[in-house]
Amino acid sequence: MPKISGRGFAMPQSPIRKLAPLADKAKARGVKVYHLNIGQPDVATPPIALEALKNINLKIFEYSPSDGLLSLRQKLVQYYAKFNINVAVEDIIITAGGSEAVNIAFLSCLDPDDEIIVPEPAYANYTAFAIGSGAIVRPVVSSIDEGFRLPSIDKFEELITPRTKGIMICNPNNPTGYLYTHSELNKIRDLIKKYDLFLFSDEVYREFCYTGAPYISAFHLKGIEHNVVLIDSFSKRYSETGLRVGALVTKNEEVKRSAIKFCQARLSPPLIGQMIAEASLDTPEEYMLDVYNEYVERRKFMIDELNRIPGVYSPIPMGAFYTVARLPIDDSDRFCEWLLSDFQYEGQTIMMAPASGFYTNKGVGRNEVRLAYVLNIEELAKAMQILRVALEQYPHRTI
Amino acid sequence: MPKISGRGFAMPQSPIRKLAPLADKAKARGVKVYHLNIGQPDVATPPIALEALKNINLKIFEYSPSDGLLSLRQKLVQYYAKFNINVAVEDIIITAGGSEAVNIAFLSCLDPDDEIIVPEPAYANYTAFAIGSGAIVRPVVSSIDEGFRLPSIDKFEELITPRTKGIMICNPNNPTGYLYTHSELNKIRDLIKKYDLFLFSDEVYREFCYTGAPYISAFHLKGIEHNVVLIDSFSKRYSETGLRVGALVTKNEEVKRSAIKFCQARLSPPLIGQMIAEASLDTPEEYMLDVYNEYVERRKFMIDELNRIPGVYSPIPMGAFYTVARLPIDDSDRFCEWLLSDFQYEGQTIMMAPASGFYTNKGVGRNEVRLAYVLNIEELAKAMQILRVALEQYPHRTI
Numbered sequence: 001m002p003k004i005s006g007r008g009f010a011m012p013q014s015p016i017r018k019l020a021p022l023a024d025k026a027k028a029r030g031v032k033v034y035h036l037n038i039g040q041p042d043v044a045t046p047p048i049a050l051e052a053l054k055n056i057n058l059k060i061f062e063y064s065p066s067d068g069l070l071s072l073r074q075k076l077v078q079y080y081a082k083f084n085i086n087v088a089v090e091d092i093i094i095t096a097g098g099s100e101a102v103n104i105a106f107l108s109c110l111d112p113d114d115e116i117i118v119p120e121p122a123y124a125n126y127t128a129f130a131i132g133s134g135a136i137v138r139p140v141v142s143s144i145d146e147g148f149r150l151p152s153i154d155k156f157e158e159l160i161t162p163r164t165k166g167i168m169i170c171n172p173n174n175p176t177g178y179l180y181t182h183s184e185l186n187k188i189r190d191l192i193k194k195y196d197l198f199l200f201s202d203e204v205y206r207e208f209c210y211t212g213a214p215y216i217s218a219f220h221l222k223g224i225e226h227n228v229v230l231i232d233s234f235s236k237r238y239s240e241t242g243l244r245v246g247a248l249v250t251k252n253e254e255v256k257r258s259a260i261k262f263c264q265a266r267l268s269p270p271l272i273g274q275m276i277a278e279a280s281l282d283t284p285e286e287y288m289l290d291v292y293n294e295y296v297e298r299r300k301f302m303i304d305e306l307n308r309i310p311g312v313y314s315p316i317p318m319g320a321f322y323t324v325a326r327l328p329i330d331d332s333d334r335f336c337e338w339l340l341s342d343f344q345y346e347g348q349t350i351m352m353a354p355a356s357g358f359y360t361n362k363g364v365g366r367n368e369v370r371l372a373y374v375l376n377i378e379e380l381a382k383a384m385q386i387l388r389v390a391l392e393q394y395p396h397r398t399i
Numbered sequence: 400m401p402k403i404s405g406r407g408f409a410m411p412q413s414p415i416r417k418l419a420p421l422a423d424k425a426k427a428r429g430v431k432v433y434h435l436n437i438g439q440p441d442v443a444t445p446p447i448a449l450e451a452l453k454n455i456n457l458k459i460f461e462y463s464p465s466d467g468l469l470s471l472r473q474k475l476v477q478y479y480a481k482f483n484i485n486v487a488v489e490d491i492i493i494t495a496g497g498s499e500a501v502n503i504a505f506l507s508c509l510d511p512d513d514e515i516i517v518p519e520p521a522y523a524n525y526t527a528f529a530i531g532s533g534a535i536v537r538p539v540v541s542s543i544d545e546g547f548r549l550p551s552i553d554k555f556e557e558l559i560t561p562r563t564k565g566i567m568i569c570n571p572n573n574p575t576g577y578l579y580t581h582s583e584l585n586k587i588r589d590l591i592k593k594y595d596l597f598l599f600s601d602e603v604y605r606e607f608c609y610t611g612a613p614y615i616s617a618f619h620l621k622g623i624e625h626n627v628v629l630i631d632s633f634s635k636r637y638s639e640t641g642l643r644v645g646a647l648v649t650k651n652e653e654v655k656r657s658a659i660k661f662c663q664a665r666l667s668p669p670l671i672g673q674m675i676a677e678a679s680l681d682t683p684e685e686y687m688l689d690v691y692n693e694y695v696e697r698r699k700f701m702i703d704e705l706n707r708i709p710g711v712y713s714p715i716p717m718g719a720f721y722t723v724a725r726l727p728i729d730d731s732d733r734f735c736e737w738l739l740s741d742f743q744y745e746g747q748t749i750m751m752a753p754a755s756g757f758y759t760n761k762g763v764g765r766n767e768v769r770l771a772y773v774l775n776i777e778e779l780a781k782a783m784q785i786l787r788v789a790l791e792q793y794p795h796r797t798i
Contacts, residue, residue, distance in 0.1 A: 001625045001651060002564060002597050005532075008507040008657030017465055017663045044458045053455060053671070059443045061641040061675070066416055096495050096643065099665040107531055108407040112511055128664035132506055133404075134533060165401060198401050226400050242460040242670030244495065244643075252400060258407030264416045265527035266498040270669040271641030272452070276460070 007131050015124050015357020015370075022340035023351050031344050034383040036371040037336075037351040039174065039321065041239045043294065043374075045280075046287050049238055052279030056272060064271045066263040068094020068247075072278040076247065079281050083206065085219045085230075091251050093259055094269045098204050098233030098246040103129045105229045105248055108258035109198050110135035114165040116200070117156055121148070121324055121358035121365060123174045123202065135165075139360040144326050144368060147315035148176040150184040156191055166198030167191065169218075172205040175358050175370040176324045177299075177317020179209055182216055189221040198255075199224060204233040204246070205320035207288060208295060219249075226252045236321075238280040239291075243273030295321050298373040298380060305384035306371075309391060311399050314371075322372050324355055324365075330396040332356060332369045338394060345389045348382065367398070406530050414523050414756020414769075421739035422750050430743050433782040435770040436735075436750040438573065438720065442693065442773075444638045444679075445686050451678030455671060463670045465662040467493020467646075471677040475646065478680050482605065484618045484629075490650050492658055493668045497603045497632030497645040502528045504628045504647055507657035508597050509534035513564040515599070516555055520547070520723055520757035520764060522573045522601065534564075538759040543725050543767060546714035547575040549583040555590055565597030566590065568617075571604040574757050574769040575723045576698075576716020578608055581615055588620040597654075598623060603632040603645070604719035606687060607694060618648075625651045635720075637679040642672030694720050697772040697779060704783035705770075708790060710798050713770075721771050723754055723764075729795040731755060731768045737793060744788045747781065766797070 016038050023033050044050075067073070073092045080087050095101040102125065110116065112134030118126055120139040130137045138159045142148045156167065167188060171180045180188075192199045201218035209215050218228045233246035248259055263269075299316075303323060306314040311328030329335045332354040339349050355368035373380060391397060415437050422432050443449075466472070472491045479486050494500040501524065509515065511533030517525055519538040529536050537558045541547045555566065566587060570579045579587075591598045600617035608614050617627045632645035647658055662668075698715075702722060705713040710727030728734045731753040738748050754767035772779060790796065 001653070002508070002595050004508055004651075004653045004657045005506065005510045005513070007510065008653070008660070011657060011660040011664070013660055014465075014663035020464070038462070040462055042459070045460050049460075050458070054453070056452060059449070060441070061444050061448075061639045063437070063439050063640045065419070066413075096669070097666060103665070107404065109401070109403055111404045111406065112533060114404070125664045125666075128660070132661065132664070133531075134511060196401050240460045241462045242667065244667070244669045252403075254400070254403045254407070258403045258410060261407070261410040261412055261527070262531065264413035265410070265524045265531070266502070267496060267524075268641065268643070270495070270643045270672055272671050272675075273669055276671075 007134070010131050012124060012128055012357060016353045019336055019340060019351060022337060026340045026349060030347065032348040033340070034348065034350045034375060034379060034386065036375070036383055037353045039236060039372050039374060040241055041236065041321070041374045042376060043239045043291050045239045046283040048283055049240065049276050049280040052276045056275055061271055064268045064274060066268055067260055068269055069274045069278065072274050075278055075281045083215060083217060085217050087219070087249055087251065090256070091249055093248045093256070093263060094274060095246045095248055096269050097235060097244040098202065098231050099125060101231045101246045101248040102126060102202070103132065104259050104262045105200055105231065106130060106133040106135060107262055108255050109229065110165050113163060115161060115163045116166045116168050117159050117164065118168045119150060120360060121175050121355055123170055124357045126168055127360060137360050141359065141364060144313070144315060144324060148173070148178040148324065150180060153187040153191060160195055164195065164197060166200055168200040168202070170202040172209055172319020174205065174320050175322050175353070175355070177320045177322050179211065179318035180216070185216055185221060189224050192224045192227050197227065199228050200231065201228060202231040204231065204236055207237050207292065208321060209319045210296060210299065211318055229255060234277040234280060238283060240277065240280065243276055244270050245273040245277040295373065298377060301377050302371065302373045302380050302384065309388045311391065321374055322370055324368050324370050326368050328391060328397055328399040329367055329394060330398055331366050334396065335394060336369065339390055343390055343393065345386045348386055350383045350386050406533070409530050411523060411527055411756060415752045418735055418739060418750060421736060425739045425748060429746065431747040432739070433747065433749045433774060433778060433785065435774070435782055436752045438635060438771050438773060439640055440635065440638045440720070440773045441775060442638045442690050445682040447682055448637055448639065448675050448679040451675045455674055460670055463667045463673060465667055466659055467668055468673045468677065471673050474677055474680045482614060482616060484616050486618070486648055486650065489655070490648055492647045492655070492662060493673060494645045494647055495668050496634060496643040497601065497630050498524060500630045500645045500647040501525060501601070502531065503658050503661045504599055504630065505529060505532040505534060506661055507654050508628065509564050512562060514560060514562045515565045515567050516558050516563065517567045518549060519759060520574050520754055522569055523756045525567055526759060536759050540758065540763060543712070543714060543723060547572070547577040547723065549579060552586040552590060559594055563594065563596060565599055567599040569601040571608055571718020573604065573719050574721050574752070574754070576719045576721050578610065578717035579615070584615055584620060588623050591623045591626050596626065598627050599630065600627060601630040603630065603635055606636050606691065607720060608718045609695060609698065610717055628654060633676040633679060637682060639676065639679065642675055643669050644672040644676040694772065697776060700776050701770065701772045701779050701783065708787045710790065720773055721769055723767050723769050725767050727790060727796055727798040728766055728793060729797055730765050733795065734793060735768065738789055742789055742792065744785050747785055749782045749785050
């Protein structure tokens with residue numbers, strides 16, 4: 001048999017999805033699994049989106065343009081304007097979720113052996129797409145003891161080589177929930193400018209910032225407008241993860257020209273998803289506020305519960321709907337597998353994402369897990385109780 | 400500004416889609432454009448699929464599994480069995496169209512500088528995805544004068560180097576409509592076996608074979624079961640191009656393991672598309688037969704019309720819904736642009752795909768175009784009339 005590619009071997013499994021087969025087995029045994037592992041909100045998709053699906057009246061499900069439906073792109077211009085992100089229709093390319101936007105951004109901007117600097121813990125799929133494109137992730141590791149704040153900008157500068165092509169940030173952050181300050185973002189901007197790098201900015205959790213301060217986009221940073229490649233998605237904002245609609249937004253003409261060629265190769269983004277996404281942009285403010293308030297409550301509840309469990313520590317996440325917590329365990333991969341394979345409490349268990357997959361370097365974050373607060377408070381309460389009991393029973397507890 | 404990637408520059412524009420801006424401009428001037436350029440059937444999507452959309456009753460549009468909905472994969476097993484393609488659920492990975500299946504197949508199997516041999520003219524996006532993965536396409540050029548039949552197998556063997564990893568075929572063929580004979584496929588099989596290569600087999604036009612002989616899949620070829628990576632799609636079969644649902648099918652465990660990691664990175668294929676695709680598999684035979692008969696008629700009509708135009712020649716395509724025709728012109732890129740920018744006949748024109756984009760080597764196929772017979776006969780008649788007049792008026796006619 002012919003050998004698969006080296007990158008096929010090197011490709012990491014998703015830390016969020018790799019344990020799914022164990023969860024399926026647990027469920028097959030009749031065990032209820034609370035999913036804290038995945039950013040799949042339990043919040044209902046906005047009624048206006050559900051209705052849009054019902055109103056679709058096509059006779060043929062045709063290709064859409066490779067850069068997406070014009071009407072959707074036009075409406076996104078207005079959406080961004082509300083956040084003082086001033087982009088034109090031509091700056092927006094619709095993609096199959098934020099994932100494809102990352103992939104196409106990397107393919108368009110990075111050659112094999114080019115390097116990108118990524119503050120870690122980081123969303124694991126950046127590394128996956130970097131491997132796909134042959135690029136190399138150089139991590140700057142932030143620490144749970146410092147609440148995952150951006151490491152000193154010197155740490156970034158130390159990593160810069162002639163092959164450095166960009167910095168990738170996620171703000172608000174997945175997996176930590178960290179929200180970059182204006183001062184931190186200005187430091188990144190200075191570096192981008194000084195070394196003429198790309199700034200890949202994943203801003204899919206824009207609506208989920210838990211401070212009163214206005215949201216800061218990479219497009220708000222002065223003087224680097226043509227260096228920014230913004231990654232966006234409808235998935236989290238409107239509980240529409242399954243639609244696979246996102247966007248790549250850039251004012252850089254060369255990146256646009258390149259990206260559209262990759263888009264032509266895959267023909268078009270999903271048509272029906274785009275139609276629903278377009279309708280979703282008219283979601284009333286009340287829905288967004290209800291969802292926001294719900295996450296505020298859940299965040300407070302889950303973080304407080306976590307920090308009350310002996311040996312557990314979670315910083316307070318200021319955005320998104322995740323936190324990375326430290327547990328009194330030897331190895332979170334082992335613990336998360338044990339939870340699904342060997343443990344249950346009153347016929348229930350929990351699934352979490354081992355944090356090892358959010359760090360490039362082996363051994364880092366071994367006692368950390370990512371939890372998503374995408375369940376209602378009643379379920380979160382049960383999940384936290386299960387975690388408490390599990391930590392008492394886990395045979396490889398450290399403290 | 401930072402430079403984009405080398406592959407971003409190298410990436411070809413789609414020969415099928417690159418002229419779309421000129422078509423938009425023609426339409427803006429009030430000119431009606433007959434689209435012979437793109438494989439977008441005008442045939443209505445099956446009623447069972449349209450109904451499935453209406454019956455979707457979800458409250459949340461959630462992620463599906465990375466390898467696709469289990470129920471869809473189970474039903475595909477039965478679908479394939481009807482063609483004597485014996486695969487298991489675990490052999491099937493659902494993708495965002497056949498395009499993503501090609502992309503993931505290449506990423507999983509090919510490293511930068513690995514080579515694949517592709518009979519040309521070939522579907523342009525194979526080259527695009529090869530460039531994305533850093534692999535190199537080595538073409539074996541078939542000739543319109545031989546009806547695009549497979550060149551001598553010696554031509555393939557001459558190209559084999561230590562970097563050769565596979566052969567990519569499309570059967571029935573896009574863009575030529577050529578249908579490989581059993582004897583041709585056996586020769587390819589022997590080569591695959593002798594050099595232990597991958598056989599990437601794009602079979603999305605399986606239902607559109609215009610001979611009475613039974614359809615031959617790569618999976619029917621004995622002794623290379625673990626070398627085959629089959630590319631499939633719902634798009635053409637059910638007029639569902641916009642749904643973006645396809646599949647990668649393989650019995651090779653390593654390829655599967657690798658492919659699923661690339662699938663995890665992009666999270667999941669489109670949910671609603673999958674639900675509709677699943678329903679589409681129950682499309683009654685009568686619908687399929689009506690569509691088939693329609694294409695038989697259109698094929699006869701268009702090919703006969705083409706060959707009646709002085710200086711034009713098209714072989715008879717035996718499958719799919721395309722043909723590559725030779726025109727009495729200097730350069731099909733120039734001609735196709737001229738058709739959209741400088742020509743009209745009674746307020747109408749036609750759009751075709753210049754064949755240059757279906758060949759790797761510059762200058763090959765310069766007087767050839769791909770035409771898709773995806774319009775009804777009345778419209779095809781008008782389109783053929785327009786082509787005839789256009790060829791009379793084109794200032795760079797050769798004969």
